Amino acid sequence: MRLISWNVNGLRACVGKGFLDFFxxxxxxxxxLQETKMQPDQLTLELDGYEQYWNSAVKKxxxxxxxxxxxxxxxxxxxxxxxxHDNEGRVITCEYENFYLVTVYTPNAQSxxxxxxxxxxxxxxxxxxxxxxDAKKPVIVCGxxxxxxxxxxxxxxxxxxxxxxxxxxxxxxxxKLLDAGFTDTFRHLHPDxxxxxxxxxxxxxxxxxxxxWRIDYFLVSDRIRDKIVTASILPEVMGSDHCPxxxxxxx
Numbered sequence: 001m002r003l004i005s006w007n008v009n010g011l012r013a014c015v016g017k018g019f020l021d022f023f024x025x026x027x028x029x030x031x032x033l034q035e036t037k038m039q040p041d042q043l044t045l046e047l048d049g050y051e052q053y054w055n056s057a058v059k060k061x062x063x064x065x066x067x068x069x070x071x072x073x074x075x076x077x078x079x080x081x082x083x084x085h086d087n088e089g090r091v092i093t094c095e096y097e098n099f100y101l102v103t104v105y106t107p108n109a110q111s112x113x114x115x116x117x118x119x120x121x122x123x124x125x126x127x128x129x130x131x132x133x134d135a136k137k138p139v140i141v142c143g144x145x146x147x148x149x150x151x152x153x154x155x156x157x158x159x160x161x162x163x164x165x166x167x168x169x170x171x172x173x174x175x176k177l178l179d180a181g182f183t184d185t186f187r188h189l190h191p192d193x194x195x196x197x198x199x200x201x202x203x204x205x206x207x208x209x210x211x212x213w214r215i216d217y218f219l220v221s222d223r224i225r226d227k228i229v230t231a232s233i234l235p236e237v238m239g240s241d242h243c244p245x246x247x248x249x250x251x
Contacts, residue, residue, distance in 0.1 A: 001071075001249055002027070005103065005142035005216060007034040007199070007242035011066070012043050017239035023047070026246075029070050030094075032103035034144045036064035055079065057089040064089040065103050065143070071096060080129045085122060093133070099224070099251055100133045104143035109164035116169060119146075123173035127180055134181060138221040140249070141182070144199075144242065145217050149174045149184070152194055153214040165215060182219040185231035185247055198233050199242045207241075218247040227251045 004026055008014040011033060023031060031050075038061070040054040050068040055078040057063040067076070073094035079086030094101045104126065109116040133139050147170040151157035160166045178184060190196065197212025206212060218231060229248040237243050 001029045001251060003101070003140065003142065003218065003247045003249070004028045004031045004244050005034070005144075005218060005246075006031070006237075006244035007105070007144040007216060007240060009035050009240040009242060010037040012038055014239045015043065015045075019239055020045075022237055022239070022244070023068075026244075028246075030101060031068045032092075032101070032142050033066040033068075034064075034103065034105035036066050036089075037061050038064060053078075053092055053094065055089040055092045058087045062088070063105055065092050065105050067092050067094055067101070067103055069094060069101075073101075080125060082125055082129075085125055091126070091129075095137075099138045099140055100136075102130065102133070102139060102141040102143075104141060104145065106144060106146040108146050109167065109170060111164065113164060113167065116164075116167065120169060120173065123170070123177070127173075127177050130177070130182070131180055134221050138224045138251070139182075140218065140220050140224075140247070140251075142216075142218045142245070142247070144215060145174070146215055147171060147174050148213045148215055149187075152192075153197075155195075155197065155211040155213070165213065178219070181222050183222050183225040183228075185218045185220055185225070185228050185249075186214070186233065186245070188225060188228060189231050196233050197235070198245055202241055210235075216242055216245045218245060220247075220249065224249070224251055 053067045148154040198216035200207035200212040234244045
């Protein structure tokens with residue numbers, strides 16, 4: 001099974017930059033998107049053979065997620081059933097026979113860490129939500145988690161220490177999530193690989209110089225990590241300030 005996750009930074013704009021070419025070439029079983037920044041009626045996508053599931057923010061042009069899946073889910077659910085967290089279109093869960101597939105667009109702590117306290121509350125709630133799912137069947141969770149976990153996960157860890165996405169608090173919450181029973185699939189297969197990033201600033205020729213951050217992930221329940229076949233980052237794919245990440249898993 002081949003799965004893709006991509007923060008498209010505005011799906012309508014990304015479609016104009018080759019999204020559909022990539023979509024058809026990659027032939028994934030499911031494509032999970034973050035930061036769609038749209039309502040479903042704002043774009044008609046003809047994706048033969050795929051079911052489309054959307055979760056849009058109440059605020060127009062902001063946040064939002066989507067899952068396009070060849071595999072017919074048993075059910076699909078938006079949000080976590082927590083009103084304070086469910087207005088921004090950040091979570092979709094598809095239930096299949098043997099696993100759950102969750103896509104997430106984790107809130108950014110923002111400049112001057114204006115939203116760090118909210119982020120901490122979110123991280124705790126999302127971890128508990130995943131554990132509730134994991135108690136029933138294994139979970140595959142993917143998306144822009146807005147944190148570089150270790151120093152190896154960004155080009156310039158020193159100057160960025162304490163910045164949104166690389167605060168001690170956010171990194172500790174990510175560690176807590178992994179310790180609760182989840183595996184970072186990319187680091188599981190590539191523990192020492194440097195220069196592997198999924199997001200680059202639009203400033204300072206960051207992508208050209210590969211001065212990036214790895215903040216897009218596929219995590220799986222520990223008990224299915226032996227099913228991981230490949231976990232990869234696709235930096236050659238343009239169209240957003242993020243690139244897609246891919247998981248192939250035999251489940």
